[in-house]
Amino acid sequence: MAAGQSAVEARGISKVFPGGVKALDDVSVTIRENEFFTLLGPSGCGKTTLLRLIAGFEFPSAGEILLHGLDIAHLPPDRRPVNTVFQHYALFPHMTVAENVGFGLRMQGRPKGEIDRAVDQALALVKMADYGARRPSQLSGGQQQRVAFARAIAPRPQVLLLDEPLSALDLKLRQAMRGELKTLQRETGITFIFVTHDQEEALTMSDRIAVMSAGKIQQIGAPLDIYESPVNHFVADFIGDSNFIEGAIDTIKGDAAVVKTPDGIAIAARMNGPHKAGDRIAVALRPEKILLGAGKLKGEVREAVYLGTSTSYVIALGRAVTLSVREANDLSGKARFAVGDTVKLDIPAGAARMLAD
Amino acid sequence: MLRSTTSNWFGVAPAWLVIGIFGLLPMFIMLAISFMVQDPYGGVEWGFSTEAYVQFLFERDLDDSLILNTIYVNIVARSIGLAAMTTILCLIIGLPVAYFIARQPEDKRNLYMLLITIPFWTNLLIRTYAWILILTRNGVVDARLQWFGFEPGTFDLLYTNTAIFIGLVYSYLPFMVLPLYASLEKMDFRLIEAASDLYASKWQAARHVIIPLARPGIVAGSLLVFIPSIGAFIAPELLGGGKRMMLGSLIYFQFATARNWPFGAAVSILLMAFVMIALLVYARAAKGQGLPAGGH
Ligand SMILES: Nc1ncnc2c1ncn2[C@@H]1O[C@H](COP(=O)(O)OP(=O)(O)O)[C@@H](O)[C@H]1O
Ligand SMILES: [Mg+2]
Numbered sequence: 001m002a003a004g005q006s007a008v009e010a011r012g013i014s015k016v017f018p019g020g021v022k023a024l025d026d027v028s029v030t031i032r033e034n035e036f037f038t039l040l041g042p043s044g045c046g047k048t049t050l051l052r053l054i055a056g057f058e059f060p061s062a063g064e065i066l067l068h069g070l071d072i073a074h075l076p077p078d079r080r081p082v083n084t085v086f087q088h089y090a091l092f093p094h095m096t097v098a099e100n101v102g103f104g105l106r107m108q109g110r111p112k113g114e115i116d117r118a119v120d121q122a123l124a125l126v127k128m129a130d131y132g133a134r135r136p137s138q139l140s141g142g143q144q145q146r147v148a149f150a151r152a153i154a155p156r157p158q159v160l161l162l163d164e165p166l167s168a169l170d171l172k173l174r175q176a177m178r179g180e181l182k183t184l185q186r187e188t189g190i191t192f193i194f195v196t197h198d199q200e201e202a203l204t205m206s207d208r209i210a211v212m213s214a215g216k217i218q219q220i221g222a223p224l225d226i227y228e229s230p231v232n233h234f235v236a237d238f239i240g241d242s243n244f245i246e247g248a249i250d251t252i253k254g255d256a257a258v259v260k261t262p263d264g265i266a267i268a269a270r271m272n273g274p275h276k277a278g279d280r281i282a283v284a285l286r287p288e289k290i291l292l293g294a295g296k297l298k299g300e301v302r303e304a305v306y307l308g309t310s311t312s313y314v315i316a317l318g319r320a321v322t323l324s325v326r327e328a329n330d331l332s333g334k335a336r337f338a339v340g341d342t343v344k345l346d347i348p349a350g351a352a353r354m355l356a357d
Numbered sequence: 358m359l360r361s362t363t364s365n366w367f368g369v370a371p372a373w374l375v376i377g378i379f380g381l382l383p384m385f386i387m388l389a390i391s392f393m394v395q396d397p398y399g400g401v402e403w404g405f406s407t408e409a410y411v412q413f414l415f416e417r418d419l420d421d422s423l424i425l426n427t428i429y430v431n432i433v434a435r436s437i438g439l440a441a442m443t444t445i446l447c448l449i450i451g452l453p454v455a456y457f458i459a460r461q462p463e464d465k466r467n468l469y470m471l472l473i474t475i476p477f478w479t480n481l482l483i484r485t486y487a488w489i490l491i492l493t494r495n496g497v498v499d500a501r502l503q504w505f506g507f508e509p510g511t512f513d514l515l516y517t518n519t520a521i522f523i524g525l526v527y528s529y530l531p532f533m534v535l536p537l538y539a540s541l542e543k544m545d546f547r548l549i550e551a552a553s554d555l556y557a558s559k560w561q562a563a564r565h566v567i568i569p570l571a572r573p574g575i576v577a578g579s580l581l582v583f584i585p586s587i588g589a590f591i592a593p594e595l596l597g598g599g600k601r602m603m604l605g606s607l608i609y610f611q612f613a614t615a616r617n618w619p620f621g622a623a624v625s626i627l628l629m630a631f632v633m634i635a636l637l638v639y640a641r642a643a644k645g646q647g648l649p650a651g652g653h
Binding site: 055056057076077078082083084086088090091092093094103104107108151152155 | 545547548550551552553554555556557558561565566569570
């Protein structure tokens with residue numbers, strides 16, 4: 001990946017819709033060239049709005065959008081070298097597949113030979129070479145999806161915008177398409193900005209992810225950073241599962257600190273931000289990072305749920321703290337503990353992470 | 358099997374009855390009259406004659422030889438031309454109007470459609486008389502334009518082809534807007550976003566996406582305007598002053614004044630035949646586009 005060069009840069013973007021809905025609130029983000037960048041967040045958080053601002057279907061209430069350094073925020077969509085794969089495909093029903101794919105190039109007034117070549121190439125890329133003469137209504141959902149990709153890629157845009165393109169497909173197809181999309185991005189070298197509310201999709205496909213909530217970007221980072229080092233409660237909760245424990249900082253030693261809960265349970269946590277001893281703080285703890293069977297802490301198993309490859313426990317520590325813990329099942333496939341058992345727990349240093357809020 | 362066909366037959370019988378009594382029967386009466394002989398006192402006499410159809414194209418000289426007569430053909434051509442122009446202007450006005458309405462929020466759409474149909478609440482004859490006041494010398498248009506220094510009577514449009522044309526467009530515009538709206542309302546407007554995303558200008562999006570998708574409405578609307586325009590009677594009579602004979606007036610004249618029923622019937626039949634041929638050609642052209650022929 002050619003890092004550094006910015007493909008799209010949003011600077012202080014806000015969008016207020018008539019009626020007063022503030023869909024985006026001072027959003028700034030830089031998307032690098034040739035990057036697979038994902039906007040991840042719950043429904044209604046403003047992902048589509050940000051994409052539509054980049055495409056040119058909406059105009060920002062404040063802020064600017066740069067494409068390779070040039071402000072495009074007030075150009076109409078047909079003047080931006082950016083194409084969109086729409087959530088509901090939006091294929092032209094009165095045109096054949098080939099006419100759909102060639103539409104962008106035709107509107108640009110390219111010569112016919114070039115259009116034909118680009119259409120063949122784009123259809124081959126999405127493995128739809130034999131379907132050029134069909135109409136969209138004669139295709140399955142997955143095939144229409146491929147045609148929508150081909151149509152958006154054929155004019156070779158600098159940036160491709162994808163608004164939850166897989167959400168209408170069934171699970172198996174969706175999983176297969178993830179790999180294909182990733183390959184497509186690598187082969188074409190086009191910058192992808194991909195919108196989804198599905199964290200698994202985001203984690204498996206992206207180079208970097210921006211987690212959004214309520215019109216704001218909460219955190220930007222590689223999938224590993226987002227999962228391992230969530231900065232706040234929202235990110236830790238939205239991506240994967242987390243236990244949230246509240247307490248006060250007891251001692252600090254360099255990067256490591258000990259957080260004590262009101263009933264005296266001590267948890268080792270990594271420092272995050274300028275805190276001092278005595279500060280009230282919340283930590284996030286992934287269920288699969290807690291070790292069972294040994295350690296200084298003691299708890300009682302309240303629930304044990306068999307999940308196939310693993311077992312999910314709810315364990316009570318003292319009166320105030322209950323943790324959810326996930327442990328891989330051993331060779332026998334059986335859970336090691338039953339409801340009512342008393343178990344020892346260990347929270348390894350670095351497993352718990354302090355949150356900013 | 359038998360049961361179901363019998364009950365089907367009973368099901369559609371009322372429809373056939375209505376079509377037969379109100380549609381086919383009058384047509385056959387008309388066809389029959391067109392082949393009868395003119396009665397000197399006004400009605401028709403029994404007997405078979407093609408004289409009415411001959412009269413449409415030829416005049417009989419004193420020695421009974423036939424001379425080509427283009428008066429009636431000219432009337433037909435003028436009527437078709439005016440109907441075609443009316444259809445085109447209705448389309449040019451109706452398409453943006455229907456598009457505008459279809460893009461409004463739901464409650465406003467219904468209000469606008471109500472406004473489009475309001476003229477139907479008043480009789481066409483009365484509305485056409487209103488146009489006389491607007492178009493006449495010192496009428497609404499002429500008087501206002503005198504303020505800008507035009508001589509009185511410069512815009513005395515009454516009893517001109519322009520007046521007929523204005524009257525026809527006014528009368529039939531709703532018949533264009535309604536079917537256009539019906540097909541545009543069903544359109545997915547995200548397709549227009551997709552088109553502009555793919556570098557189509559506003560005009561290109563209209564040409565390559567909106568108009569092709571509105572085609573069923575364009576076909577239906579054009580027929581609904583063109584067919585009644587050809588035989589229109591009220592606008593040519595009142596606004597054209599009957600000076601320039603149109604098909605509708607010609608037919609009326611044959612039945613009411615000239616008392617030549619066979620000839621009036623023959624012109625009607627010819628008009629109907631022309632419309633039917635035009636319909637077939639149109640339907641075939643629409644089918645060639647892989648789209649529903651006419652209607653919806
Ligand atoms: N055209 C619009 N008019 C008014 N409000 C809108 C419009 N489009 C989106 N919104 C509102 O803006 C917020 C963000 O919407 P959206 O960007 O579609 O979210 P997401 O794609 O993340 O689900 C929502 O509250 C939505 O209701
Ligand atoms: Mg959305």
